[in-house]
Amino acid sequence: MADPVADTAPAPAPVSPRAARPGPRLSAAVRENIAGWLFVAPVVVILGLFLLLPILMAMWVSLTDWNGQGSPFRSGVPFVGLDNYTRLFTEDGLARQDFMTSVRNNFYYVVIVVPAQTVLALGLAVIVNSRMLKGKTFFRAAFFFPSVTSSVAISVVFLFIFANSGAVTGLLKLFGIDGPQWFSDSRGVLHLLLGGLGLVDPADPPAALTGGGPFGLSWWEWLSGPSVAMCTIIMLVVWTTSGTFMLMFLAALQDIPVTLEEAGMLDGAGRWQRFRHITLPLLKPTLFLVLTLGLIATWQVFDQVYVMSKGNPAKTTLTPAFLSYQTAFGSFEYGSGTAISFVLFAIIVVLALLQRWIMRDRDPARRTRRS
Amino acid sequence: MKRRDSRSLASTFAGYFVLVFFALVFIYPFVIQVANSFKTEPDAAANALSPIPHPFTTGGYEKVFLNTDLPLWLGNSVLVTILVTAGRVLLCSMAGYALARIRFRGRKALFSAVIGVMAVPPVVLFVPKFLVLNQFGIYDSYTALVLPLIVDAAGVFIMKQFFESVPVSVEEAARIDGAGVWRTFWSVVLPMARPALITLTIISFQGSWNEFAHTLVAVQSPELFTLPRGIADLVSGSLGKGTQYPLKLGAAVLATIPVAVIFVVFQRYFVRGANEGADKG
Numbered sequence: 001m002a003d004p005v006a007d008t009a010p011a012p013a014p015v016s017p018r019a020a021r022p023g024p025r026l027s028a029a030v031r032e033n034i035a036g037w038l039f040v041a042p043v044v045v046i047l048g049l050f051l052l053l054p055i056l057m058a059m060w061v062s063l064t065d066w067n068g069q070g071s072p073f074r075s076g077v078p079f080v081g082l083d084n085y086t087r088l089f090t091e092d093g094l095a096r097q098d099f100m101t102s103v104r105n106n107f108y109y110v111v112i113v114v115p116a117q118t119v120l121a122l123g124l125a126v127i128v129n130s131r132m133l134k135g136k137t138f139f140r141a142a143f144f145f146p147s148v149t150s151s152v153a154i155s156v157v158f159l160f161i162f163a164n165s166g167a168v169t170g171l172l173k174l175f176g177i178d179g180p181q182w183f184s185d186s187r188g189v190l191h192l193l194l195g196g197l198g199l200v201d202p203a204d205p206p207a208a209l210t211g212g213g214p215f216g217l218s219w220w221e222w223l224s225g226p227s228v229a230m231c232t233i234i235m236l237v238v239w240t241t242s243g244t245f246m247l248m249f250l251a252a253l254q255d256i257p258v259t260l261e262e263a264g265m266l267d268g269a270g271r272w273q274r275f276r277h278i279t280l281p282l283l284k285p286t287l288f289l290v291l292t293l294g295l296i297a298t299w300q301v302f303d304q305v306y307v308m309s310k311g312n313p314a315k316t317t318l319t320p321a322f323l324s325y326q327t328a329f330g331s332f333e334y335g336s337g338t339a340i341s342f343v344l345f346a347i348i349v350v351l352a353l354l355q356r357w358i359m360r361d362r363d364p365a366r367r368t369r370r371s
Numbered sequence: 372m373k374r375r376d377s378r379s380l381a382s383t384f385a386g387y388f389v390l391v392f393f394a395l396v397f398i399y400p401f402v403i404q405v406a407n408s409f410k411t412e413p414d415a416a417a418n419a420l421s422p423i424p425h426p427f428t429t430g431g432y433e434k435v436f437l438n439t440d441l442p443l444w445l446g447n448s449v450l451v452t453i454l455v456t457a458g459r460v461l462l463c464s465m466a467g468y469a470l471a472r473i474r475f476r477g478r479k480a481l482f483s484a485v486i487g488v489m490a491v492p493p494v495v496l497f498v499p500k501f502l503v504l505n506q507f508g509i510y511d512s513y514t515a516l517v518l519p520l521i522v523d524a525a526g527v528f529i530m531k532q533f534f535e536s537v538p539v540s541v542e543e544a545a546r547i548d549g550a551g552v553w554r555t556f557w558s559v560v561l562p563m564a565r566p567a568l569i570t571l572t573i574i575s576f577q578g579s580w581n582e583f584a585h586t587l588v589a590v591q592s593p594e595l596f597t598l599p600r601g602i603a604d605l606v607s608g609s610l611g612k613g614t615q616y617p618l619k620l621g622a623a624v625l626a627t628i629p630v631a632v633i634f635v636v637f638q639r640y641f642v643r644g645a646n647e648g649a650d651k652g
Contacts, residue, residue: 161400338498
């Protein structure tokens with residue numbers, strides 16, 4: 001594939017003599033223009049064909065009931081307007097129920113994974129960075145390694161580790177605990193918690209909660225928390241992503257001048273105070289970056305769901321990304337599938353903007369206080 | 372003074388304790404993975420935690436090579452990874468160089484477009500990508516596996532950042548000597564870009580070797596499966612009877628080894644790659 005590109009790229013040379021005729025100054029500018037565009041041409045063409053064009057095509061397909069037969073632009077393809085979208089929000093039915101279930105599942109997943117991986121990454125970075133400890137390189141490598149391995153391979157390992165006769169169950173048995181049957185356990189953790197506290201009986205939830213609720217799911221269903229099966233995916237993802245974020249924190253920590261820390265020490269600030277009032281404020285940009293990247297990535301969880309659970313048990317590990325794939329390639333409802341993709345896109349964009357807005361709102365306040 | 376010493380000793384000890392504990396948590400799953408791939412199926416089921424196979428057997432590996440299409444997946448993965456990595460390194464450094472150094476019209480707008488493209492979540496593009504591959508009639512082919520992955524906006528960004536950090540004087544000298552843009556790029560600038568090129572090569576290699584989701588929307592014939600796709604297929608139950616964990620874990624080990632080797636050899640470039648990702652935010 002690289003050959004035709006390599007052939008076209010040196011083209012500025014034959015072009016230049018022709019461009020040289022009007023005068024040296026103009027020719028240089030023209031030559032730069034041509035050279036520049038030839039250098040970026042492959043990237044522009046491929047990003048255009050496989051990024052921009054797909055989005056435009058998908059916008060059209062999401063307005064149709066195309067079933068995968070022939071071209072979606074044939075005249076026979078039924079145009080349904082915004083039906084594929086409204087079905088996800090306003091029409092009572094399986095499509096909405098599945099979609100809302102997937103949003104609920106992913107929401108709980110995000111709410112646990114993002115704080116957990118951020119805190120773990122920051123904690124590990126601080127300890128690895130501490131000057132008194134040796135073996136920094138080894139620990140850094142150990143924590144980072146899971147992030148670079150294949151998500152599919154790692155999912156297989158976790159399937160094995162959490163299997164009914166697997167390592168985790170064996171480990172819990174050492175402590176006298178009977179572990180759950182991880183991958184077939186669809187019980188919500190929040191339900192279990194409420195039941196454990198004796199507030200609600202999960203087997204017979206109060207009618208006020210089961211009676212109704214927004215978007216076709218009852219309040220009781222919304223309040224499920226992640227299922228036990230989803231918790232295994234949560235653990236896997238926190239385990240794999242913390243290493244990358246740890247490196248980001250580590251790089252930021254190494255940029256903090258040692259003198260600042262020493263000044264804090266001289267002022268008699270304790271370890272926690274120094275961290276809270278010196279280190280943490282300086283880490284704020286990195287913290288914001290890690291939270292944003294985490295938020296964006298967690299709404300896209302797919303590989304692990306595909307390998308470990310395919311949305312089961314009882315649809316409690318279904319996520320919008322997987323539902324979109326399943327709807328398009330499993331049920332051949334490409335219109336619905338692309339509509340779900342776009343709604344997911346909107347969710348990610350809105351959350352990213354919201355987060356930026358919240359963080360920005362805080363900054364001026366701090367600045368005025370300081371001055 | 373003494374109290375302070377014992378306190379710092381205690382905190383050093385606590386620090387090591389936490390580090391060693393987490394190092395175990397992060398590394399032990401790989402130990403389990405390798406150990407169990409050399410176990411018999413009953414042994415793996417009964418003693419999953421044990422790092423020592425009893426009895427030791429290579430049966431899982433024999434089965435995965437002889438009874439599954441793994442050799443084929445391995446070949447496809449190698450082919451796709453080489454093509455994608457070579458393509459990305461060449462095309463991203465060309466575009467990065469142009470965006471950093473060549474003054475052409477529309478450069479700024481194009482760079483904003485690249486940044487915008489990086490922000491589009493890949494998951495959103497699954498079904499749309501299939502639509503385009505299908506429309507062009509290249510669905511279910513090697514072209515579909517390779518071509519959409521051959522360019523990466525983040526790679527363009529990394530190379531642009533790097534070229535901007537190189538002093539202009541060297542290029543100017545080459546230009547004055549009469550070298551064209553391509554000559555300057557190919558024989559003067561690129562050789563200087565070695566560290567950035569190695570970083571880009573490594574993250575491209577790692578990304579394309581591990582790529583899974585794209586293969587789902589690009590191909591469906593088993594003879595075009597790459598290793599991650601093949602393993603996912605094994606897990607989905609194409610094996611028939613039993614859980615056959617030693618075999619599956621063996622396949623997972625084979626998928627992990629190349630990245631692990633590169634990781635050990637080029638660790639600092641991996642670290643740099645991760646932090647380049649941080650800079651773009």
